[in-house]
Amino acid sequence: MRALLQRVSEASVTVDGTVIGxxxxxxxxxxxxxPEDDAATAxxxxxxxxxxxxxxxADGKMNLSLVQTGGAALVxxxxxxxxxxxRGNRPGFSxxxxPEQAHTLYEHFAQALRDLSVPVETGRFGADMAVALVNDGPVTLWLDTES
Structure with a gap:
């Protein structure tokens, strides 16, 4: 699985004009x-x-986790x-x-975070979403379970 993490002071996702997370x-x-991902990967x-x-x-060092701060996740x-x-200028997504596997793993990932005591809000799988955020720091990380 791949994930792009952004530390935020706030974030929301809107679908059809309604905030859903x-x-x-x-x-x-x-x-x-x-394609190679499974529940264990999530x-x-x-x-x-x-x-x-x-x-x-308290000293301003990045030293605390999401769980330790009581922060939430918007997935x-x-x-x-x-x-x-x-190749070329048009990205490929093969x-x-x-979609069926991705949806299942997306839901499983969100539940796994909940099981770790992280409050989780989600977007809507497959929907056209408007995501708003205030990036705190900014702090942005890329994670890939393959590497």
Missing amino acids: QIGPGMLILVCAM EALALKISKLRLFSD VSQFTLAADTS QAAA
């Missing part, structure tokens, strides 16, 4: 399932993200993280998991 301080997590990614020390401690499916731009 919204958080205060925490992480916006854009996530993409790949759980491992959730565990890694829950433990990443991306939040400032949004984004198959475009699997873009192949090696490296992303098929």
Whole structure:
């Protein structure tokens, strides 16, 4: 799985003019399932993200995790993280998991975060979403379970 993490002071996702997910301080997590991924991959990614020390401690050092700060996660499916731009100018997305598999893994990933005591809001799989955020830092990380 691939994930793009952004530490945020707030974030929301809107579908058809209605806010369907919204958080205060925490992480916006854009996530993409790949064909070789399974439930164990989603759980491992959730565990890694829950433990990443991306939040400032009393001394201003990035030394606290999402769980330690009580922050929330806004999880949004984004198959475009699997873009192949090696040929031409139009990205290809054949490296992303098929929609049924991707949807299942997206839901499993969000639940795995919940199981780790992270409050989770989500976007709507397959929908045209408007994502708004205030990136805190800015702090943005790319994770790929393949590497």
